[in-house]
Amino acid sequence: MTEFIAMGGYAFYVWTSVAVFFGVLAAEALAPLAQRRRVLSEIRGRLQRRAARAQPPRGEAP
Amino acid sequence: MNILLLWFHKLGSPPTFYRLAGLLLPWCYGIGLVLGLVALYGGLVLAPRDYQQGDAYRIIFVHVPTAWMSLFAYAFMAANAFIALVWHIKLSEILAIASAPIGAAFTLIALVTGALWGKPMWGTWWTWDARLTSELVLLFLYLGVIGLNAAIEDRRQAARAAGFLALVGIVNLPIVHFSVNWWNTLHQGSTVRLMGPSKIDAAMVWPLLLMALATHIWFFGSVLMRARIALLQLEGGKDWVRRVALDEGAGND
Amino acid sequence: MPVFDETHARPALLEARALAFARNDEPIFGPLDFTLSAGEVVLMEGDNGAGKTTLLRVLSGLLAPTSGEIRLHGEPLTLARLSPQVVLLSHQGGLKLELTALENLRFAAGLVGQRKGMSPPSALTAVGLDGYGDVPVRQLSAGQKKRVALARVLLAPVALWLLDEPYANLDRSGIELVNRLLERHAHDGGAALITSHGAYAYTSGAPRRIALHDAQRAAMTLPTGAMA
């Protein structure tokens, strides 16, 4: 096991690479979740604002 | 092209795409993750030590698949951008822009792991050889696409402008890929072949290919995720989005 | 929704059918149907943000409509067919501040040609800027700049004028000038679509009017008596 961890002396390079791999991909996967929540709450806010106001009639061409 | 157009037309209806993507999404992330872990086990534990590079070569299992993905994602983005610009298909605009962040992420990983591999092998983190430089330029191109898309207010106009830039930047792809043949560089030439005999041990090849598969599947998961959000943004006023917003609003927060 | 307007026997100069435009999925103006025939001046009214400017940009071909279609002489519009037939006066005016009024007009004439019997100096005279030809536009006041921009419109050899707020920045004599120019253009067989929002004084005869109200935006106007 310790031999496995040591990676023949290259532990730093190999494990950092693996960590970077997972780290960057995890961050990339989590970022949209926050964005999604923001977009949805924005849409809801807009809906609420619109609902709070009466809808006057639409003007038209002659 | 006709089949492709038909396919887009069917899937192109935003609510359909949104629902379908929502169904596929967990599977993409799940399968991608499982295959990736298996491949990593194969690569880090099962594969034999390289007689030249020792255990350092094991970086190959993250470096090479992500490097391939950095190119694949760009090609996918440019192809979608082309379709979007020529046929004005909304879904292609969205797919093109959605693949930029994940492509940039893969490029970043390839650069960092390459540097981490280069230190023990070449004795330096970084040199200015053709492949390394062109891969760095690829990262800048991705960032340019993302930046341009973010800088324009109108979503569709932003997608078209960014897609246009992606198309202009596509000249860089062949440079990245063929740089090792065109210029003699420090970087390794092609060692893995799908057709014909590979130059390396089979016990090393299967984890590599499996990891490549896993990253592809993960890529599509991420693209679908981002495309869904972009659709919500783009169709903000439509009824189906309203329903989605109200449904998920009750559940989430 | 689209109500086709089939009363005219010969095709109108410009015709909009169920024309709508949306930005980021927010409707800017709703489905509109109208025609513009030769000899007609149509005034488009609407509050701030009603979409007047946007409609003119759509009609001029700078923006593609989200839905509906525009017909020119009865045939669907393409930018190539359109551009020799229309002139757009937009907010910015399209004048180079470093050039003189005459240089600006000469450039416009070179770019799109000039109306028969008109020349840059005579267009300048027609907008009441006789003697200002050699003054750099930067030194003109806002109202005088507007007049130079109007001279460009006057000079263009086209039948269809799309004028965005031609009255803005003008004092009373300028407003009368615009009305005279419009009457004359209509009399010569041209047509014009002009915008103006409520607050501007409009003193002309009685042109046909189109009111632009987008439902969503109309909802955003002030309820009277909101003052605390």
Added chain:
Amino acid sequence: MPVFDETHARPALLEARALAFARNDEPIFGPLDFTLSAGEVVLMEGDNGAGKTTLLRVLSGLLAPTSGEIRLHGEPLTLARLSPQVVLLSHQGGLKLELTALENLRFAAGLVGQRKGMSPPSALTAVGLDGYGDVPVRQLSAGQKKRVALARVLLAPVALWLLDEPYANLDRSGIELVNRLLERHAHDGGAALITSHGAYAYTSGAPRRIALHDAQRAAMTLPTGAMA
């Protein structure tokens, strides 16, 4: 030329004596004399380029007059004495487009303080923008932006309002709003100097007016009947 206006016994809020401003030796507005007392709203009229904006900037202390003097409560003006007592609404409005309406008002309140009994949300309500507090100003229409800028004026704890074209960009209900705000401010003992050029509809009672005509510029206006 300067005619001192000595009719008022107690010093006026603001007083201009033979005030003139020139740019590059070209007079922008001539020597002016006027006073502004508490409870008064004065409308300044003038054509384009007559110097209305410039006069307001001089009065606010942003520009130094070329000749003449400005007195505040009867004493000569310095910027340090002036700035806590005056608020200027200029063409640009001074709003940050990325911030919400409320954030903009909170910043203004932090910078210059706020009027007793007023707060950013209540100022927003007073200009009829209830419910728009959390919308980034970029998403508001031109008229709504103007209202936010007016809310900033309303919020500032100062007696003297200098408003440059407060009616521009507003629709009819907005114009009424401005008139109501002005009446109320005058009633509370404040004073306001506002500009508006001829073409804008002004529907208020009968405020005192100052007409601004610079001889040199007046010469540049259009001779009627110049149309060829």
Added chain:
Amino acid sequence: MTPGSTPAACAALLRRDLTLVWRRRGDAFNPLLFALIVVALFPLALGPEPEQLRRIAAGIVFVALLLAGLLALDTLFRSDYEDGSLEQLVLSPHPLSLLLACKIGVHWLTTALPLIVLAPLLGELLHLPGEVRGVLVVALLLATPLLSLIGAVCVALTVGMHRSGMLLALLVLPLYVPILIFGAGACNAAQAGLPSLAPLLWLAAALVLALVLAPLACAAALRISIS
């Protein structure tokens, strides 16, 4: 050349743009001064040893000219966009790509050409060997039109934006990398006594391609960003 014909339109545009440059001819020196100052920064930052400067002279001149060109790019369509005359070009009945090619041509003539004339002097400041000077000028003559053409496409994409300066740099510089490699490569080869024709030929080929494609791309990009 009746008024309204395509040649007349191009002529009117050329005349107008040249007049504008002439009216503010003071500004024309700005890129020159900028390049001069940037080049002057290096001896200050690196120390004045002539041997070291000589070795890096060609590269630094190239980079300085590229940065100066980059800053100058901003003016290509900016004022036309702001005062609305870009709209008029788009709405004119002539091929937009041709009109834009005229504009890019004037821009190159008035910003890049003076820089090329200045280049030998800049080289001299950095002790550039005399025999490299010719190659440097030829490389610049081939490279700068390419920079202008490619830059124009990116400017067209960003023209409607506020504060686009930085963003423009980010879009443009990656695309400039190959040009820089070939152009500076030719100079370095000449300095090392190696043949420098091959990279120059590559540049020439790219220039021909860009002359055909860039105005079209520029027109398409402009149509996108003006809408």
Added chain:
Amino acid sequence: MTPGSTPAACAALLRRDLTLVWRRRGDAFNPLLFALIVVALFPLALGPEPEQLRRIAAGIVFVALLLAGLLALDTLFRSDYEDGSLEQLVLSPHPLSLLLACKIGVHWLTTALPLIVLAPLLGELLHLPGEVRGVLVVALLLATPLLSLIGAVCVALTVGMHRSGMLLALLVLPLYVPILIFGAGACNAAQAGLPSLAPLLWLAAALVLALVLAPLACAAALRISIS
């Protein structure tokens, strides 16, 4: 901190400016990327020999950061001028120099500090020897606030002008020269194994002076150019 008091005004201004940076946090990376690309241009132009790059690394990093800072300067007062909030600052009842110092502080924090954090990486790309890295960072910590403060005075002078980008560069760069000489000088001394304290102390002294004088000068310049 009652509303309207001077501390409250400074706090409101700081909060507003930080919020604005946060709202467009994507833009915050632009100077970083720009510096990265500029640094990357040099190996491409000069050739990739590590030995040569190592020798000029510190100087190039300094110049790249200086140019990135220069481009970022433009945003310091520009948008405040355009939307009229600069007028409000001038008309506010608080010392203008204090308010401007707050603005400059936020600007330094959000543009220069990230660049300093990036500097070691840039050095690595150019094979900068490890022992110089520390000196480089210290020199930058002293030099960049100076650059921001001096730059702000020049920005204040040009703020009312159109197309000031180039002009600003021309005003600012000559003033930056002494800072560059001392800053890069310290790094070069460290690289040559010589003591590098003296130039750093000079920089520190200049920084103290600028911290006191620059906001005052900036306020005066702004009053001139806003009228």
